[in-house]
Amino acid sequence: MKAVQFTEHGDRGVLEYGDFPEPEVDPDEVLVDVKAASLNHLDIWTRRGLPGVELEMPHIPGSDMAGVVTEVGERVTRFEAGDRVALIAGVAGGGDEFSRKGDPTLAPDFHIIGEHVRGVHAEFAAIPEENLVPVPEGVPWEVAGSASLVFQTAWRMLVDRGELRPGEKVLVLGASGGVGHAAVQIADYAGAEVYATASTDEKLEYAEECGADHVINYEEDDFSKEIQTLTDGRGVDMVVDHIGEATYKQSLKSLVKGGRVVTCGATTGPDPGAGLNYIFWNQLSVIGSTMATPGEADEVLDLVWDGTFEPRIRETLPMSEIDRAHELIEERQGFGKVVVIPDSEL
Structure with missing residues (x-):
C-alpha cells in the first residue's frame, strides 16, 4: 500500500508518500480501506518531534480518517466487512476501569493514534474496534474523515x-x-x-x-x-x-x-x-481537557452526522501532496480542516 511517512523528525521535507507494508490485523482489530483523512495541528508537532515521545520509525502520521471495513479480527463483534466507520483516536488500556464506558483519557497509558503510534494517513489502517464508530449512509467521506478529533x-x-x-x-x-x-x-x-x-x-x-x-x-x-x-x-x-x-x-x-x-x-x-x-x-x-470519552464522542458525532454541526473544509488534496497539506496547517492558511485522500481513491 501507499502511506504518508517519515523516518526522522524535521521540517516538511522529511515527509514522503510511498510504499509501506499493509498492516496485519490483530484479533481485536479492524482493517479499514481509508476513503478520506484529515490533518490536525498535532501532525505538525509529531513531525517536528515531541519531547518524551519516541516513535517507531518510519512513522505514519494522522489521527482522523473514515473508510470501509474490509476485514475483521476473530474477536471483533461490533463491525463486519462493508461497514462505514470513522476513527476515534484516543487509546487506553488499564482494564475495566478505563473501558469504553469509562474515561480512557485518565488512563496511565492513554495515547493517541497518529501521535504516539502509527496513524492513518495511508490507503489502509488496522484499528482496534473500540476506536471506531459507525458512519451513517449519506455522510460524505470528507465530513466523516475530518470531524472526529476536533x-x-x-x-x-x-x-x-x-x-x-x-x-x-x-x-x-x-x-x-x-x-x-x-x-x-x-x-x-x-x-x-x-x-x-x-x-x-x-x-x-x-x-x-x-x-x-x-x-x-x-x-x-x-x-x-x-x-x-x-x-x-x-x-x-x-x-x-x-x-x-x-x-x-x-x-x-x-x-x-x-x-x-x-x-x-x-x-x-x-x-x-x-x-x-x-x-x-x-x-x-x-x-x-484532552480528547473525549467514547460516550462524549458518540454524542457530538451524532450531531455531525445529522448536519447540526459541520466540519468546514479549507482544502482537499491527494495524499501525495502531503507537504502542501502540512503547509496549510503550519502557515495558518484558510479556515477549517485540511482533508487528504489516498491517490488510489482519486
Missing part, C-alpha cells in the same frame, strides 16, 4: 469540562482552526453568546457563519481590551484557548471574576507563566 475535543472542553451554560459569554480563540471552528458551533448550539478571534476579515466572516455573535481581528486589536469594550467592562465567562504562550495572559484578562479558561493545547508554547495574580484575585479557574 469536535470531540471541543465538545469535552465546553460541555463536560467547562460546564457551559445557556446565556454565558464565551470567547473562542483561533476560530479558524479545527478545534476553534468546532468550538464556535458548539458554543452557539449550547445557547452561549459567542465571541471569536481570527487573523483576517475573511476568517472572521466564516466564524460568523459558524455562529459567532462578535468577532475580533487579533492582528489589529488586543482581544482582551476588545472583550472589555464589547462587554461593557464585564468580561466573558469562559475562554477557549488552545494557543498557549501567545494568548494566555490576555485570556485571563478577558474573564469576568469567577470565570474560567479551558485549554486543550498550546500551539505557541506551553510555558506562559502562571498569572497567579490574576487567578487568585479574580478567583479564576484554568481547566485542562
Whole structure:
C-alpha cells in the first residue's frame, strides 16, 4: 500500500508518500480501506518531534480518517466487512476501569493514534474496534474523515469540562482552526453568546457563519481590551484557548471574576507563566481537557452526522501532496480542516 511517512523528525521535507507494508490485523482489530483523512495541528508537532515521545520509525502520521471495513479480527463483534466507520483516536488500556464506558483519557497509558503510534494517513489502517464508530449512509467521506478529533475535543472542553451554560459569554480563540471552528458551533448550539478571534476579515466572516455573535481581528486589536469594550467592562465567562504562550495572559484578562479558561493545547508554547495574580484575585479557574470519552464522542458525532454541526473544509488534496497539506496547517492558511485522500481513491 501507499502511506504518508517519515523516518526522522524535521521540517516538511522529511515527509514522503510511498510504499509501506499493509498492516496485519490483530484479533481485536479492524482493517479499514481509508476513503478520506484529515490533518490536525498535532501532525505538525509529531513531525517536528515531541519531547518524551519516541516513535517507531518510519512513522505514519494522522489521527482522523473514515473508510470501509474490509476485514475483521476473530474477536471483533461490533463491525463486519462493508461497514462505514470513522476513527476515534484516543487509546487506553488499564482494564475495566478505563473501558469504553469509562474515561480512557485518565488512563496511565492513554495515547493517541497518529501521535504516539502509527496513524492513518495511508490507503489502509488496522484499528482496534473500540476506536471506531459507525458512519451513517449519506455522510460524505470528507465530513466523516475530518470531524472526529476536533469536535470531540471541543465538545469535552465546553460541555463536560467547562460546564457551559445557556446565556454565558464565551470567547473562542483561533476560530479558524479545527478545534476553534468546532468550538464556535458548539458554543452557539449550547445557547452561549459567542465571541471569536481570527487573523483576517475573511476568517472572521466564516466564524460568523459558524455562529459567532462578535468577532475580533487579533492582528489589529488586543482581544482582551476588545472583550472589555464589547462587554461593557464585564468580561466573558469562559475562554477557549488552545494557543498557549501567545494568548494566555490576555485570556485571563478577558474573564469576568469567577470565570474560567479551558485549554486543550498550546500551539505557541506551553510555558506562559502562571498569572497567579490574576487567578487568585479574580478567583479564576484554568481547566485542562484532552480528547473525549467514547460516550462524549458518540454524542457530538451524532450531531455531525445529522448536519447540526459541520466540519468546514479549507482544502482537499491527494495524499501525495502531503507537504502542501502540512503547509496549510503550519502557515495558518484558510479556515477549517485540511482533508487528504489516498491517490488510489482519486
